[in-house]
Amino acid sequence: xxxxxxxxxxxxxxxxxxxxxxxxxxxxxxxxxxxxxxxxxxxxxxxxxxxxxxxxxxxxxxxxxxxxxxxxxxxxxxxxxxxxxxxxxxxxxxxxxxxxxxxxxxxxxxxxxxxxxxxxxxxxxxxxxxxxxxxxxxxxxxxxxxxxxxxxxxxxxxxxxxxxxxxxxxxxxxxxxxxxxxxxxxxxxxxxxxxxxxxxxxxxxxxxxxxxxxxxxxxxxxxxxxxxxxxxxxxxxxxxxxxxxxxxxxxxxxxxxxxxxxxxxxxxxxxxxxxxxxxxxxxxxxxxxxxxxxxxxxxxxxxxxxxxxxxxxxxxxxxxxxxxxxxxxxxxxxxxxxxxxxxxxxxxxxxxxxxxxxxxxxxxxxxxxxxxxxxxxxxxxx
Amino acid sequence: xxxxxxxxxxxxxxxxxxxxxxxxxxxxxxxxxxxxxxxxxxxxxxxxxxxxxxxxxxxxxxxxxxxxxxxxxxxxxxxxxxxxxxxxxxxxxxxxxxxxxxxxxxxxxxxxxxxxxxxxxxxxxxxxxxxxxxxxxxxxxxxxxxxxxxxxxxxxxxxxxxxxxxxxxxxxxxxxxxxxxxxxxxxxxxxxxxxxxxxxxxxxxxxxxxxxxxxxxxxxxxxxxxxxxxxxxxxxxxxxxxxxxxxxxxxxxxxxxxxxxxxxxxxxxxxxxxxxxxxxxxxxxxxxxxxxxxxxx
Numbered sequence: 001x002x003x004x005x006x007x008x009x010x011x012x013x014x015x016x017x018x019x020x021x022x023x024x025x026x027x028x029x030x031x032x033x034x035x036x037x038x039x040x041x042x043x044x045x046x047x048x049x050x051x052x053x054x055x056x057x058x059x060x061x062x063x064x065x066x067x068x069x070x071x072x073x074x075x076x077x078x079x080x081x082x083x084x085x086x087x088x089x090x091x092x093x094x095x096x097x098x099x100x101x102x103x104x105x106x107x108x109x110x111x112x113x114x115x116x117x118x119x120x121x122x123x124x125x126x127x128x129x130x131x132x133x134x135x136x137x138x139x140x141x142x143x144x145x146x147x148x149x150x151x152x153x154x155x156x157x158x159x160x161x162x163x164x165x166x167x168x169x170x171x172x173x174x175x176x177x178x179x180x181x182x183x184x185x186x187x188x189x190x191x192x193x194x195x196x197x198x199x200x201x202x203x204x205x206x207x208x209x210x211x212x213x214x215x216x217x218x219x220x221x222x223x224x225x226x227x228x229x230x231x232x233x234x235x236x237x238x239x240x241x242x243x244x245x246x247x248x249x250x251x252x253x254x255x256x257x258x259x260x261x262x263x264x265x266x267x268x269x270x271x272x273x274x275x276x277x278x279x280x281x282x283x284x285x286x287x288x289x290x291x292x293x294x295x296x297x298x299x300x301x302x303x304x305x306x307x308x309x310x311x312x313x314x315x316x317x318x319x320x321x322x323x324x325x326x327x328x329x330x331x332x333x334x335x336x337x338x339x340x341x342x343x344x345x346x347x348x349x350x351x352x353x354x355x356x357x358x359x360x361x362x363x364x365x366x367x368x369x370x371x372x373x374x375x376x377x378x379x380x381x382x
Numbered sequence: 383x384x385x386x387x388x389x390x391x392x393x394x395x396x397x398x399x400x401x402x403x404x405x406x407x408x409x410x411x412x413x414x415x416x417x418x419x420x421x422x423x424x425x426x427x428x429x430x431x432x433x434x435x436x437x438x439x440x441x442x443x444x445x446x447x448x449x450x451x452x453x454x455x456x457x458x459x460x461x462x463x464x465x466x467x468x469x470x471x472x473x474x475x476x477x478x479x480x481x482x483x484x485x486x487x488x489x490x491x492x493x494x495x496x497x498x499x500x501x502x503x504x505x506x507x508x509x510x511x512x513x514x515x516x517x518x519x520x521x522x523x524x525x526x527x528x529x530x531x532x533x534x535x536x537x538x539x540x541x542x543x544x545x546x547x548x549x550x551x552x553x554x555x556x557x558x559x560x561x562x563x564x565x566x567x568x569x570x571x572x573x574x575x576x577x578x579x580x581x582x583x584x585x586x587x588x589x590x591x592x593x594x595x596x597x598x599x600x601x602x603x604x605x606x607x608x609x610x611x612x613x614x615x616x617x618x619x620x621x622x623x624x625x626x627x628x629x630x631x632x633x634x635x636x637x638x639x640x641x642x643x644x645x646x647x648x649x650x651x652x653x654x655x656x657x658x659x660x661x662x663x664x665x666x667x668x669x670x671x672x673x674x675x676x677x678x679x
Contacts, residue, residue, distance in 0.1 A: 103570065109571060124581075125579025
């Protein structure tokens with residue numbers, strides 16, 4: 001069913017070949033208390049970042065795509081070939097899937113040199129001779145700037161080198177799918193920037209679907225074409241990185257994006273923030289908003305902070321409550337306020353000197369009507 | 383600068399004196415000094431273990447040693463021992479490594495019971511092992527009688543019997559060492575190999591086996607040493623025939639009755655082998671107290 005791709009398949013498909021469908025997967029696995037239930041679709045040449053907190057099921061999702069964990073429900077299909085379909089009793093084992101996998105801690109074989117690690121795939125998968133496999137491995141190492149470390153054992157490699165060798169090893173057999181598990185997480189900050197730039201340059205040159213699992217929003221925003229947010233085994237949001245980060249659908253994404261996110265209800269052109277029944281906070285709904293549940297995002301820097309109650313003015317919403325924490329972020333100060341709903345504001349450091357906020361200081365937060373970003377709750381549209 | 387250079391020769395003897403007993407060292411000595419109720423039995427135990435070995439060296443007939451060791455019967459026994467122990471070790475590896483793999487990785491009913499049973503030869507008196515082997519492979523044995531009837535093939539009291547006896551007592555050493563390493567190994571390396579296109583057999587030979595090679599080597603050395611020293615099961619199951627079944631330990635036992643000097647000379651050879659084995663395993667047993675427990679349990 002899965003044809004054995006030859007090493008030359010790593011090059012782009014010749015013109016005229018029909019467009020491949022890429023990866024289409026619906027993954028259902030019970031994992032103790034976690035139910036993983038996620039749908040993904042990635043076209044060849046595109047990168048999907050699966051972003052989520054620890055324990056959301058990200059690694060299991062990747063292992064299921066590689067065939068290291070069998071599905072309980074659902075189906076995995078790559079370019080039309082079914083890799084896993086428990087209902088049809090079909091399961092292609094990992095060694096016949098041709099999925100390149102870069103593990104978080106690389107898992108380079110400690111008994112082999114860097115070049116033999118990279119040559120391992122071509123050798124066992126295409127049954128080519130040692131010399132030919134080595135030649136292919138050397139080419140791959142050269143391409144990633146690793147020619148000088150080819151003869152070293154993994155123990156002698158730096159973190160960045162090991163990461164690149166792991167990438168070279170995954171790419172050497174010419175995979176039809178590339179899976180990256182927290183590819184940059186084990187690197188120090190400086191090396192991470194460097195390797196991120198290299199991976200970013202490399203990914204568009206691969207004509208295969210790439211699925212990258214990460215908990216670092218910077219990876220997702222800089223490396224991916226699409227982002228799927230996975231929480232407690234479910235995809236809660238998907239879209240292009242810019243959209244996901246500006247219009248979060250869950251508090252987890254809002255926190256990553258540094259935004260305030262409030263649930264609200266739209267009715268007759270007016271949005272009322274939920275949980276404000278005692279002193280309803282209302283704002284005009286943007287044109288075309290359907291009645292029902294909506295989400296309202298608010299940038300912390302667009303909130304004014306006052307020590308006394310401002311006079312009522314049209315077009316300005318006011319929230320109030322005591323300060324719960326004050327934290328500096330460069331020349332900005334983040335102020336957490338136990339208003340209803342709880343809100344995070346950011347003010348310039350010099351303003352803090354005037355306000356002298358400490359825990360418990362009562363404050364009034366003012367928001368210009370136009371600053372609220374109202375959007376529909378809508379399910380995670382594919 | 384000049385004064386410092388001048389002062390140096392004067393300071394040197396002082397420095398040498400103080401260096402002998404720096405304050406930090408004397409403090410650690412106080413902590414490490416054993417109280418006498420422990421120190422006395424500890425010293426006696428050490429003496430008890432070392433004296434017999436020392437006496438072998440002290441009482442060895444050094445002058446007639448070359449003669450005793452080149453004696454044809456000695457050469458036969460030594461050659462037979464080395465040959466049988468080596469073959470037994472190879473047999474142990476061929477069958478023991480797969481058994482260790484099954485115990486560490488496969489899931490089947492009664493696995494933990496089997497693991498316990500496999501270690502029985504470690505604690506079983508070797509003579510009992512020899513008797514049991516006779517019951518299985520002897521001329522009247524469960525399997526042996528068939529071999530005799532159908533193929534006219536008898537095992538007891540042959541060199542094959544020596545190898546079988548040695549394999550029986552030595553295999554657990556290899557199995558335990560390899561099984562420990564397999565259980566401790568990170569199986570995700572095998573996952574990585576699978577994603578690269580290696581099937582289960584390739585994964586075993588290209589990844590699993592090379593990664594536990596140190597444990598296999600250590601197990602094989604232990605196995606060989608145990609096979610070389612095998613006495614009880616061998617004399618019971620294989621007898622004591624010069625050239626065919628009389629291994630070194632049997633030759634020592636026999637020589638003790640007729641020519642004690644020769645027995646001492648042969649024992650010296652076996653002691654030398656033991657020391658060589660210990661040196662071969664030094665990385666595992668001398669330097670680190672942790673690695674050998676990881677390897678053997």
